[in-house]
Amino acid sequence: MRHFHREGTKHTKWCGNSCSREVRARSAKGITAEAQRRREIAERLSAPWRLCGWLAFGATNFIIAGADFVVKWLFEAERCTKALIAALSCLAILTSSSAFALDVHTVNLAKGQQVWYVSDRSLPVIAMSAAIPAGSAYDPTGKPGLAAFAAALLDQGAGRLNADAFQTALANRAIRLSVSCSRDWLIVSLLTLTDNAKDAFHLLGQALSQPRFDADSVARTKEQILSRMTEDGARPDRVAADAFYGAFFHDHPYAHPISGNRAAVSAITAGDLKHFASAHWSGSGVRIAVSGDIDGPGLTVLLKSAFGRLALRNPPAIPTAMHEGGAGVRDVPVPGPKSVAAFGLPGVLSADRDYTAAYVANFILAGSLSSILAGRDRSSFDSEVSMQLITDRKAGFVLGEMTSQPSVMRKAITLLRGTLRDYAQDGLAQAQLDDAKAALTGAFPLAFDSDVATATHLNEYQRAGLGIDYVRKRNALISAVTLDQVKRAAKRLFNPSRLTVTIAEGQPPSRQSSAIDPQNR
Amino acid sequence: MADGGVRAPRNAKAIAFPARRRGLRDRAVLIASRVGASLLALALAAATAPALAQQDAKVFQFALENGLQVTVVPDHRAPVVTRMLLYRVGAADDPPGLSGLADFIQQAALNAGNATSSNNGARNCAFTTHDYTAFCQQIGKDRLRAVMSADADRLANLALSDRNVRDGADAVLADRRARVDGNPQALLREQMEAALFLSHPYGRPVTGWPEEVRHIGRIEAQAFYDRHYPPNNAYLVVAGDVTPDEARADAEATYGKLTAHELHPRAEFAQPPRLGETRLTVLRDDVRMPLLLRLYRVASYTEARPGEAEALQVLAQLLGGDPTSALYRELVIRRKLATETRAFYEGYARDDGEFGIFARAKPGVRPEVLQQAVDGIVSAAMQTVPRMADLERAKTQLVADAVYLHDDQISLASAYGQSLAIGLTAQDVEDWPNRIRAVSAEEVRKVAAGDVILREAVTGYLLPATQ
Numbered sequence: 001m002r003h004f005h006r007e008g009t010k011h012t013k014w015c016g017n018s019c020s021r022e023v024r025a026r027s028a029k030g031i032t033a034e035a036q037r038r039r040e041i042a043e044r045l046s047a048p049w050r051l052c053g054w055l056a057f058g059a060t061n062f063i064i065a066g067a068d069f070v071v072k073w074l075f076e077a078e079r080c081t082k083a084l085i086a087a088l089s090c091l092a093i094l095t096s097s098s099a100f101a102l103d104v105h106t107v108n109l110a111k112g113q114q115v116w117y118v119s120d121r122s123l124p125v126i127a128m129s130a131a132i133p134a135g136s137a138y139d140p141t142g143k144p145g146l147a148a149f150a151a152a153l154l155d156q157g158a159g160r161l162n163a164d165a166f167q168t169a170l171a172n173r174a175i176r177l178s179v180s181c182s183r184d185w186l187i188v189s190l191l192t193l194t195d196n197a198k199d200a201f202h203l204l205g206q207a208l209s210q211p212r213f214d215a216d217s218v219a220r221t222k223e224q225i226l227s228r229m230t231e232d233g234a235r236p237d238r239v240a241a242d243a244f245y246g247a248f249f250h251d252h253p254y255a256h257p258i259s260g261n262r263a264a265v266s267a268i269t270a271g272d273l274k275h276f277a278s279a280h281w282s283g284s285g286v287r288i289a290v291s292g293d294i295d296g297p298g299l300t301v302l303l304k305s306a307f308g309r310l311a312l313r314n315p316p317a318i319p320t321a322m323h324e325g326g327a328g329v330r331d332v333p334v335p336g337p338k339s340v341a342a343f344g345l346p347g348v349l350s351a352d353r354d355y356t357a358a359y360v361a362n363f364i365l366a367g368s369l370s371s372i373l374a375g376r377d378r379s380s381f382d383s384e385v386s387m388q389l390i391t392d393r394k395a396g397f398v399l400g401e402m403t404s405q406p407s408v409m410r411k412a413i414t415l416l417r418g419t420l421r422d423y424a425q426d427g428l429a430q431a432q433l434d435d436a437k438a439a440l441t442g443a444f445p446l447a448f449d450s451d452v453a454t455a456t457h458l459n460e461y462q463r464a465g466l467g468i469d470y471v472r473k474r475n476a477l478i479s480a481v482t483l484d485q486v487k488r489a490a491k492r493l494f495n496p497s498r499l500t501v502t503i504a505e506g507q508p509p510s511r512q513s514s515a516i517d518p519q520n521r
Numbered sequence: 522m523a524d525g526g527v528r529a530p531r532n533a534k535a536i537a538f539p540a541r542r543r544g545l546r547d548r549a550v551l552i553a554s555r556v557g558a559s560l561l562a563l564a565l566a567a568a569t570a571p572a573l574a575q576q577d578a579k580v581f582q583f584a585l586e587n588g589l590q591v592t593v594v595p596d597h598r599a600p601v602v603t604r605m606l607l608y609r610v611g612a613a614d615d616p617p618g619l620s621g622l623a624d625f626i627q628q629a630a631l632n633a634g635n636a637t638s639s640n641n642g643a644r645n646c647a648f649t650t651h652d653y654t655a656f657c658q659q660i661g662k663d664r665l666r667a668v669m670s671a672d673a674d675r676l677a678n679l680a681l682s683d684r685n686v687r688d689g690a691d692a693v694l695a696d697r698r699a700r701v702d703g704n705p706q707a708l709l710r711e712q713m714e715a716a717l718f719l720s721h722p723y724g725r726p727v728t729g730w731p732e733e734v735r736h737i738g739r740i741e742a743q744a745f746y747d748r749h750y751p752p753n754n755a756y757l758v759v760a761g762d763v764t765p766d767e768a769r770a771d772a773e774a775t776y777g778k779l780t781a782h783e784l785h786p787r788a789e790f791a792q793p794p795r796l797g798e799t800r801l802t803v804l805r806d807d808v809r810m811p812l813l814l815r816l817y818r819v820a821s822y823t824e825a826r827p828g829e830a831e832a833l834q835v836l837a838q839l840l841g842g843d844p845t846s847a848l849y850r851e852l853v854i855r856r857k858l859a860t861e862t863r864a865f866y867e868g869y870a871r872d873d874g875e876f877g878i879f880a881r882a883k884p885g886v887r888p889e890v891l892q893q894a895v896d897g898i899v900s901a902a903m904q905t906v907p908r909m910a911d912l913e914r915a916k917t918q919l920v921a922d923a924v925y926l927h928d929d930q931i932s933l934a935s936a937y938g939q940s941l942a943i944g945l946t947a948q949d950v951e952d953w954p955n956r957i958r959a960v961s962a963e964e965v966r967k968v969a970a971g972d973v974i975l976r977e978a979v980t981g982y983l984l985p986a987t988q
Contacts, residue, residue, distance in 0.1 A: 122598055123927055164854060167844045172914050174921030191928075193921060220853065223883055227860040230809040230884075236703075336807035338703040384699065403699060438664075443642030445661040449601045449761075450928040506703075507806070 145260015588753025621729015821874030
């Protein structure tokens with residue numbers, strides 16, 4: 001039994017430092033569009049819990065997520081994908097009813113390292129989500145994609161074990177180790193049976209402190225990254241997202257795609273990777289969240305074996321993004337029958353006093369099937385729209401995605417502008433706010449329904465710079481937001497004249513498919 | 522109950538458990554205790570999970586007066602409850618000329634009543650398979666009652682007007698555009714399944730063929746709904762922070778009010794013999810890297826002889842379950858022909874299951890070369906038993922999956938739901954890890970030689986149109 005204790009009614013005054021999140025934590029690339037979400041859903045709902053090496057196995061999910069064709073998943077948050085995830089991570093407790101809070105404890109490791117954990121002995125598993133400030137924003141000039149490349153090699157050999165031996169050591173013990181790279185962070189997820197925990201954390205320790213970067217692993221991983229890049233070049237969601245980040249962030253370190261570009265990745269050497277890992281895979285600034293069958297002393301031992309050998313070196317500072325956006329519409333052609341637009345607006349940082357209000361404002365606009373955009377979507381867009389509030393460490397912004405047929409994309413963008421304008425001007429009704437609060441607060445415990453989810457969400461809060469009491473305070477923050485505050489935030493955020501749009505424009509099919517016997521080709 | 526078993530219904534059933542199957546399927550029901558279920562182990566116990574054995578891991582089952590079969594899987598770790606309602610109707614039941622109808626009803630039911638409220642933060646999902654239709658909802662325990670009755674009402678009284686049937690059909694078509702038409706791999710698999718299953722309805726896409734979806738009208742939709750969606754054609758699985766008594770009280774107060782109907786037997790379809798391998802090539806502008814997919818028609822968990830489905834599951838893991846599998850080691854690491862590989866077994870079906878192999882070619886590698894390499898690996902598996910270390914690793918992975926799956930409430934509910942909905946039992950779900958452990962090296966070789974055969978296969982290439 002996880003310890004949830006009840007709390008009484010609580011009215012906390014407006015507090016600036018509130019919800020924040022990093023949506024793209026588990027994505028190797030910009031916007032976590034349809035496919036990413038569907039992959040997550042498929043992983044979550046279809047057969048077993050698999051955290052295969054993301055690079056080696058990620059794309060096969062298209063095929064494997066037979067989910068997509070044999071079984072078809074339809075989440076309610078279909079058109080508001082990220083908002084759902086946001087709702088889950090951006091928790092709240094309703095002041096009027098009983099409130100739940102999770103018993104989150106800390107362990108003191110080295111200075112600058114943050115560890116939160118939840119002890120829950122009911123299943124013999126331990127889940128960890130840990131973040132090291134070594135994301136793509138730290139890519140050296142001229143080497144975009146280096147951080148993601150290094151991350152992809154984290155499970156490809158360490159110490160005396162080559163890649164195959166390392167993978168075998170994990171598989172023999174059914175240890176699930178997965179690695180991803182966001183703009184700010186290298187994120188490591190670990191799931192193990194309690195019996196194998198010692199080995200699991202030890203293997204991770206080796207991977208972090210003694211990575212091998214063997215020539216054949218580097219070559220193989222490079223092929224995989226380039227192959228993925230080639231595939232993504234035909235995917236309008238990826239193309240639109242990459243173009244959007246470039247347009248929106250100009251020369252800021254967030255501007256380039258997390259996985260870099262073909263030329264840069266092709267030129268990356270084992271030496272570059274080694275250098276990056278030794279400089280950036282550091283113990284300083286690491287954020288660790290654990291949930292499962294473990295207590296404080298036991299966890300301290302495990303974490304020392306995983307993180308204890310890392311040097312304590314502060315990462316270089318990333319500048320705050322000052323001039324986000326480039327209003328207007330840009331086109332990039334892609335093959336295929338779909339068009340996808342990525343769009344965005346300057347937003348708020350998590351420390352901003354308008355943050356919680358902005359979050360609620362976005363939820364009402366785009367956060368559920370009953371949201372304003374979803375209603376518009378159904379009646380007139382003939383498209384799917386989603387929007388989320390993103391708070392990276394150095395930039396807050398609104399990021400949206402719209403999928404449509406090429407012929408109606410322009411019209412849909414015009415409608416979107418109108419919807420934003422109306423929302424910012426006319427605001428919203430108290431009933432909509434009440435409904436949003438009920439949804440956000442009601443979704444609170446869902447974020448902690450499993451050890452994996454608990455570790456994942458706690459780590460998101462850590463990455464956002466929130467305090468350990470955040471889970472307990474969240475309720476009051478959401479509940480205390482007033483209609484005026486939300487209206488003000490909506491006005492501040494949803495200004496259509498500041499909208500940056502990049503459209504990956506689909507092409508009408510020419511000779512899209514034919515079925516012939518390969519023997520007769 | 523101390524042994525963690527499945528509790529028998531406590532209520533006398535006013536309406537008999539619906540006749541599940543006729544003909545061949547009776548065999549499947551009879552051997553249900555021998556066949557498997559997914560990824561799940563309550564009784565995992567001993568070797569890997571001492572803590573699990575100590576806890577009161579139990580499943581409770583009972584029926585409501587109206588015939589709704591309820592399974593409760595308590596999980597008190599968080600104040601969250603997941604309910605999954607599964608109807609024994611799926612795309613295989615779509616009437617001739619109206620493929621996509623079951624999926625259409627699912628979408629209509631999911632969308633009904635959702636438009637006005639964000640539902641206290643409930644997380645809803647719904648999906649349709651060829652065999653069943655599932656609706657699930659996860660919600661904080663403190664909000665359960667508020668949402669549950671509205672939900673039951675929505676499913677029970679689906680009102681179909683000409684207008685919302687037309688909108689619903691448009692939504693299904695739009696959904697297809699988004700998921701299939703723009704996804705060449707999905708199109709390839711759709712083509713291959715159509716070829717694999719011949720005239721059996723598993724060869725029709727769940728979303729339906731667009732021409733037929735356009736023919737769905739209110740009358741057909743209403744008739745289909747009336748026929749297939751009474752409570753006595755459904756299973757309710759409740760997982761989460763709930764006691765069996767609470768679950769029963771909640772279910773009676775909501776779903777218990779629905780009225781049972783007489784059930785018509787489901788249509789039974791021939792699974793026509795396949796006399797030879799099918800090959801097809803799909804060329805697309807939006808494909809960059811050549812890709813090979815092979816699908817075999819194989820025995821499912823409901824059809825397999827004892828141990829057969831489990832051996833297929835282990836074989837899939839050995840061939841392509843992870844980066845230590847035969848395909849990855851041979852094609853990616855050693856011969857450097859592919860960037861990705863995968864093998865999978867989809868055995869949860871009322872009729873035949875699928876065994877699949879996937880490989881993405883490295884630039885410059887012709888798909889024929891890749892295919893020869895795959896064939897070599899498969900035929901090695903036919904001739905030679907797996908090495909003991911590899912077999913043990915594969916089984917360890919699968920058994921651990923069952924433990925990990927227990928960490929996730931929705932996965933837990935689906936594991937029971939999918940098994941019940943195709944005619945397996947909760948006991949099958951719980952026994953699965955033990956049956957996986959019992960798979961021998963020789964059995965793996967035997968299914969490789971006997972089940973994974975080219976006559977039962979479709980081989981597909983997905984290639985760039987410009988090649």
